[in-house]
Amino acid sequence: MKQHAKTARKQSQSGIYHVILRGINKQVIFEDEQDKERFMWCLHYYKEVGQYKIYGYCLMNNHIHLLIKEGNELIAKTMKRIGVSYVSWFNRKYGRCGPLFQDRFKSEVVESDEYFLMVLRYIHQNPLKTGEVKKMSDYHWSSYQGYFGYSNLVDTDFAMDMFSSDPEIAVRRFEKFMNEKTEDAGVMVYGMYKLTDLEARLAIQETAKLTVATELQTMEKQKRDEILRKIKQINGISTRQIARLTGITQSVIVRA
Incomplete structure (x- = not known):
């Protein structure tokens, strides 16, 4: 069978990407909460190095979603730093060797406000889709709660300013938008209307x-x-x- 070369990663004109990291062969990448804390530490630490911005994240047992803007280096280099650091720690902890993530992370460009907000909502609703929680606010390992209080990791102003320059109005509109039902649990379903x-x-x-x-x-x-x-x-x-x-x-x- 003919082998095809890897598709070149599309570069975002805005510098913003929806990144998905998956465990190799659907393997669990977080065995316990300490593992998730360590990955969060990596996000914090390399933010200082790469000067990237995080607009949203969600850590699930076998995959991770990030809504991220490139800083002073390309997204591929940033994700390599984060991935290598976490996997090295994970392998030492569990006495394993070899890769943990699929060899090539998924990324899609985000170049409009409409699409940005749709992706952010999708990321925050992930725990609902899998049945982890019944309310987004109950899930500790996503950026959702950071939008209703202080976060030293997530840049919340970028999204909030799309709703209103008045903070109180922005929060109300943000919450309403994030809680709109757009998909069914376990299946990629966006409702009984025609999709854009x-x-x-x-x-x-x-x-x-x-x-x-x-x-x-x-x-x-x-x-x-x-x-x-x-x-x-x-x-x-x-x-x-x-x-x-x-x-x-x-x-x-x-x-x-």
Whole structure:
């Protein structure tokens, strides 16, 4: 079978990325709360080095979401620093060796306010989707609570200013937006309405575990069709949208 080169990582014009770190072979990357505390320490420590900004995060048992803006170095270098530091500590603690994360982290560019807020909401709602908690405010390992108080890690002003220059109004609007129901537990579902292209793109990328939707074009037919079948089950997405966002013809999508 023909081997395809890795897709070049798309560079964000805004410098902002939605980064996803997953455990290799879906392995658990946090065995206990001390492990999560250590990863948070890494985020704090290398923020001083790389001068990046964190707008949102969520630590789950086998993956991590970050909404991050590049500082004085490229996102790949920043994530390498954080990953190497945490994995070295994790391996020493548990007497293991070898990689912990998938060899290439996922990243998608975030270049509009609309998409930024949608991604931030998606990150904060992750624990709801997996059934970890019933309220976002009950989950300790995300940035959600930081938006309602002081945080020395998360830059909350950037998002809050999108809602209002008045802090009290901004908090109320932020809370309402973050709590809008957009997906069902365990499945990438955005409600019974037609998805915008931004929502559909995020849904495709998350369902297919891809950096960009057009990567489907380079896949072997059987695997591609299997993923297309899953994508077609997303509520609110149309065949025309899938074709437009993936570059795959509607007839191929229908037959999959």
